[in-house]
Amino acid sequence: MGITLGTAGHVDHGKSSLVQALTGINPDRWEEEQRRQMTLDLGFVWFSTPAGHSVNLVDVPGHERLIKNMLAGATGFDGVLFVVAADEGMQPQSLEHLQILNQLGVEHGLIVISKIDLVDAEWLEFISGEIQAQFAATSLANAPIVPVSARTGAGMAQLIQALDQLISQLPARMLQQHNPRLPIDRVFSIDGFGTVVTGTLRDGNLSIGMEIEILPQQLRGRIRGLQSQQISYTNVQTGMRVAVNLSGIERQSLKRGDVLTLPQTFEPTNLLDVLIETTADAPSLSHNQPLQLYLGSAELRCTLALLDCDTLPAKQQAFGQLRLQHPTIAQRGDRGILRRASPAATVAGIRVLDAHPQRHRRMRPAVIAQLQQLANGLPHEILLQHIQQQCLSWQELQQRSGFDSETALAALNTGCNNGLISIVSATAAPLTANSLITSTGYWNQLQANLRQILAEYHTTWPLRSAMPREELRKRMGLAASNFNQILQVLAEQAWLSIEANQIKLTEHQAQPNANQQAQIQALLALWQSNPALPPSREQWPKLEPELWRYLLQTEQLIHIGAEVYFLPKQYQQMHSWVLEQLAAGQSISLAQARDAWQTSRKYAQAMLEHCDQLRITRRVGDLRVAY
Incomplete structure (x- = not known):
């Protein structure tokens, strides 16, 4: 596995010369860079150390006007070679690069004092002390100092030895901990x-x-x-x-x-909840201030919403929400840099706490408490913050948490054992990437909400046997995939009954009252007087639509076609006669059906067309044959 190191430092302090001395490769790819002897864009080279470490080296530009190129290259550094010229010491861009690396949390590196052939020993000792003092309060405070001269080769052997030691001390990288x-x-x-x-x-x-x-x-x-x-x-x-x-x-x-x-693993976002830390010399930041965000290799315009203060002075922390003009990809734990466009300056570093938050209202204690938990909570508490009011797949929850798989699984087990987190699956089902995870509070709330919606539906429509599945899903405001998984689990509960696309509380039974039952009996009596010749539309008594729906739902009447209904027994006799004729190899004419059923042409035709729709028969000329 390769190690990626980067350079940093002021323009013309010898970064590219040092890289070429280390690798034998000129990192300045463009003709203009080589002509001007100044790095304008990112350079990429590689080499192997005597100890066998394979190193990728990213050479970044040091000019202040090219800071966005430097930031694009800084993503993914395992460590840094911070180059300071012995004859000049720390310069403005050196300090800005140091601030950036500090805000990005780069903790491993070497401070390389270059061009030592231009100074005497006394000056080198003095400038080394000055540089060490300037690094003291940063993430690179413990970085060793290595004096070198790329021109004479002095100190290069010691630099290579220091590189091997640096690489051997880098923390082991977790493999396959997230989606690529x-x-x-x-x-x-x-x-x-x-x-x-x-x-x-x-x-x-x-x-x-x-x-x-x-x-x-x-x-x-x-x-x-x-x-x-x-x-x-x-x-x-x-x-x-x-x-x-x-x-x-x-x-x-x-x-x-x-x-x-990979497809369907990350979702672009326009909002980021972040912890902001301003640099030591930053001007005060204000609410709704426009800024430039550098995240990964992207440069993004954004507006800063300060959530717990009105202004943020230098060297202070606050919670904020970045509202991006264009979507980006991020996850919890990602670090980025905020810069002011004019006059150009690095003003703060950010750490992403939630890459898919709701839009927050300011100065809300509950919001601040949630962000504090995301910033400083235990792993299971951080998982919980992402699922307080929603269900997420296990894969999505791991991604949002920013944890490696081992940490995430341990946090899940802790949360479940403490009764705070619930896995929405059958008891014996194994945990998979698609398993739904939510807070126990939200899981209980979901079940209570589902029961309430069904109870209200049964009260409003007492003659309906159940609520349509899709209507229930929309009322609950759930995605189809989540809703289906939830129903699979709740189907095991005695209080819920699910049949095909209909859902009801088990205790509910559609039952007409006495008055409605009398109306139904009066209507059915008209059909029972001559089942093969149902009453025409003009003969039907006035019946409320819900009672008609109930009759069809309970199959006390069978709907055949427009304004044509049969009693179930009569319908079954007609249906069986058709099947018998077809089984005997007979075709069926309209007249044959009319006479066999002792009905009218209108009703015989409606029944035969009904059989066509069921793909029992098909029409050939004036006859019906097997479909």
Whole structure:
């Protein structure tokens, strides 16, 4: 598995020269970069250390006008080589890069003092102390300092040794802990191969032949080829710098900031709940302030809604909601940077607490308590916050939590054992990616709501045997897939009865009152006087629509066609006669049916057309034959 390191530091402090000295490769890809001797865009090189570590190195530009390119490359760093020129020390862009790395939570790296051939030993000792003091209150406070000269080679052996030691101390990366997610930082095409995208694989694995999706555009394609360090692979793992050759997607449809993942695993979002921490020299941020968000490899315009304060001064934290002009892909735990557009400056770092929140009202204690739990809660408490008022599949809940699979499963078990979380499945059913998970409170609320809706329906329509399944789903406001799983579980409950697409409380029985029963008997008496010749429409007594519906629902009358009904016994006799004629190989004429049933032409024709609709018979000329 490859290690991805990045460079950082002020323009012209020797980052690219250092990279070339380490790898033998010039990271400046463009002719203009080489002519101006200044990195304008991201450079990607690789090398192996004496200890056998395979290293991908991302060289970022150091000029203040190219900060967005630097931020696009900073996603996915395992560590950083922070380069400071010995003759100049920390400069404005050095400090901004340091702030960015601190806000992104980059904790592993080396401070490389470059160009030591330009200073004497006394100055080098002084500048080393100055640099160490400036790093002291940051995430890189413990980074070793390594003085080098790319021009003379002084200190390079010590740098390589320090790199090996740094890499050996990096925390083990969890494999397959999430669905694969590749923030795209380059897009190009190659003759004969087509579209190629590159990036650092943040999560999961990718394999040749996989169907993939590019978000937020929701473009589908397949992986045609995979490379890392110009070596072809059949599959690649978390943390590797990869180039992905795509089939089925045009180069013109893609851009830096898009995300490559698997179909139906991530949902684009326009809202992010975040914990904001302003930088040490940031101007105060205000509610509804427009800002630029750098998340993954994307640059996004957004509006900051401060949820627990009106203004946020330097070096302070607050909860906020970022309202994005365009959708993006994120999950809990992702880190990003907020910048002010004019005058350009990095003003804060953010940590995503919820990538799919509701739009919040400000200064609400319940909202703040929820965000505090998402920021600092125990794993099972964090799971609970995502399912307080909804059901999520196990796969989606894991993704939203940002936990690896082992942590998420342990948190689920804790929540279930504490009675706080419920798995909506049959008791003996195994946990799968599609298993529904919710809070126990919401699960109880769902059941109570379902019972109440059914009870109200039975009260409103006492003669209806059950409520249509789809009407119940809409009243409950549930997605079809969730509703079906919920009903499968509740079908085991004695209080609920489900038949086909009809649902009722088991205790409910459709029963006409005495007056309604008398009306029904009076109407049925008209049919019973001559079952083969039912009364015409003009002879029917006035009957409320619900009673008609009840008669059909209980099959006391069988509907044949427009204004044509038969008693069940008469209908069965006519139906059986048709089947007997067909079984004997006989065709049926309208006159034969009329005479056999001792009915009129109108009713005989209605019954034969009914048999056609049931695909028992089909009409050939003036006759009916077996369908």
